[in-house]
Amino acid sequence: MSARRVVVTGIGVVAPGGIGVKNLWSLLSEGRTATRGITFFDPSPFRSRVAAEIDFDAEASGLSPQEIRRMDRAAQLAVVAARESIEDSGLETGGLDPYRLGVTIGSAVGATTGLDQEYRVVSDSGRLALVDHDYAVPHLYNYFVPSSFAAEIAWTAGAQGPSTVVSTGCTSGIDAVGHAAELIREGSADVMIAGATDAPISPITLACFDAIKATTPRNDDPEHASRPFDGTRNGFVLGEGSAVFVLEELTTARRRGAHCYAEIAGYASRCNAFHMTGLRPDGAEMAEAITVALAEARVAPDEVDYINAHGSGTKQNDRHETAAFKKSLGEHAYRTPVSSIKSMVGHSLGAIGSIEIAASALAMEHDLVPPTANLHTADPECDLDYVPVTAREWRTDTVLTVGSGFGGFQSAMVLTVPGKRSA
Missing domain, CATH: 3.40.47.10 (Thiolase/Chalcone synthase)
Structure with missing residues (x-):
């Protein structure tokens, strides 16, 4: 490589x-x-x-x-x-x-x-x-x-x-x-x-x-x-x-003295080969993509500072990726802020993954985690820290951003502060 x-x-x-x-x-x-x-x-x-x-x-x-x-x-x-x-x-x-x-x-x-x-x-x-x-x-x-x-x-x-x-x-x-x-x-x-x-x-x-x-x-x-x-x-x-x-x-x-927002340290994509719109409840395929992306980035699960979730607002997706975060990050998932910007800008289908990368890079730039707007009622099956309603000041050197798509596609990308990793 x-x-x-x-x-x-x-x-x-x-x-x-x-x-x-x-x-x-x-x-x-x-x-x-x-x-x-x-x-x-x-x-x-x-x-x-x-x-x-x-x-x-x-x-x-x-x-x-x-x-x-x-x-x-x-x-x-x-x-x-x-x-x-x-x-x-x-x-x-x-x-x-x-x-x-x-x-x-x-x-x-x-x-x-x-x-x-x-x-x-x-x-x-x-x-x-x-x-x-x-x-x-x-x-x-x-x-x-x-x-x-x-x-x-x-x-x-x-x-x-x-x-x-x-x-x-x-x-x-x-x-x-x-x-x-x-x-x-x-x-x-x-x-x-x-x-x-x-x-x-x-x-x-x-x-x-x-x-x-x-x-x-x-x-x-x-x-x-x-x-x-x-x-x-x-x-x-x-x-x-x-x-x-x-x-x-x-x-x-x-x-050339360029301002570097973030390093794209790791990326992986998987497919569940299961159903056009359905998702397995255990989140295994997304968890696999996250694990591979972290490995490519040489980032340990407990080094993730913030997760920019797919967070579409469907019960099936939200529970699926919650399970994926727990499976891939272990106990650290409970200590990691998670949020969905789709609560504010909607779901622009193929474009949203890039908009979420932009949001992730800006979160790193400002050490501020965007909130999940409109989150007032807890779902017992979604029991992580979803940063409800209000943005949070938070040291954000490593961000995991994920996506889930019809057809079973599951992708993950790890962004880090430029040069944080050793060569």
């Missing part, structure tokens, strides 16, 4: 509650929620009518009219986040060897918003069985292929190295960053622009989750609808967003 070590030197975020890293951290550190009744379309036909929407003005965020016309909303979010991360890193991408600069973007559902809208147009709101392509936007093919997301970021950064889209459901955001880090470690790239994006708040997505009753029907109180680990929870709140990072090799980043 190469000794090359990977650090985060730039962060860009477009998330519910505001555009940019500062707005995200303000929301999380203050324990505010960005969930509300859906405004993008008439949600009245659906069981769940709440979501964490972004008040996003593409033109105000720096996109040109041509870019806006060309890109689906998810691609727009990713490009804006990528630009912020590159600026934040201080990296002059034009001065790099373009073949050593790569892109990895995660997405669970691709250009859902654009495809849904365009189907309504070309089918005349479903009236035409044989759609009329003359009414389609000229760049409809870009909506059809998620690879266009990576292409847009590559064009933004001038990257001609490895370019990949990772789509592993709700673990896409962790897996994309993990894959990018591995490309740097193995020497295939020196710098990676990596993260994830999803904009799934659309009628087709609501219908899909309504069918399996995965989203909350708590429509009368949107602000308090997302309740991870709470005994009264009854499903997750859909969200949208993007987080993109600049990843670099540690010594190179230090040589």
Whole structure:
């Protein structure tokens, strides 16, 4: 295994509650929620009518009219986040060897918003069985292929190295960053622009989750609808967003005087090969991913300072990962603060893993653990320290962030203070 070590030197975020890293951290550190009744379309036909929407003005965020016309909303979010991360890193991408600069973007559902809208147009709101392509936007093919997301970021950064889209459901955001880090470690790239994006708040997505009753029907109180680990929870709140990072090799980043938010010290992913939406109650597969990620990071279980949980707000998930934390960390799980930012920004499917990495890095930056909002009623089966309601000042040198996705995907990543580990 190469000794090359990977650090985060730039962060860009477009998330519910505001555009940019500062707005995200303000929301999380203050324990505010960005969930509300859906405004993008008439949600009245659906069981769940709440979501964490972004008040996003593409033109105000720096996109040109041509870019806006060309890109689906998810691609727009990713490009804006990528630009912020590159600026934040201080990296002059034009001065790099373009073949050593790569892109990895995660997405669970691709250009859902654009495809849904365009189907309504070309089918005349479903009236035409044989759609009329003359009414389609000229760049409809870009909506059809998620690879266009990576292409847009590559064009933004001038990257001609490895370019990949990772789509592993709700673990896409962790897996994309993990894959990018591995490309740097193995020497295939020196710098990676990596993260994830999803904009799934659309009628087709609501219908899909309504069918399996995965989203909350708590429509009368949107602000308090997302309740991870709470005994009264009854499903997750859909969200949208993007987080993109600049990843670099540690010594190179230090040589140019870059600010290093965190080292990506360990990463692992497993699959339960069990059920499309079901989870084994013992959390064995997530526990295995955590154990392998810790081993790669050379971090003992009792060195974990904070766990950024998947915490979707479904009973099955919350109990599953609680069991996984106990199985992988032992008694230390009871001494470790755990929280779910989905209580505040909702569940943006493939994007949320990257948004949670951003939250984890910022928690390390500020030695502050974001809270689990709306957590008031204990669930006897979820008996760890879930940091209810209010953020907590806490020394945070090592963070474990995890994800769980339909299809049985379980991923874990360990972030440490840069250079904390011996080489």
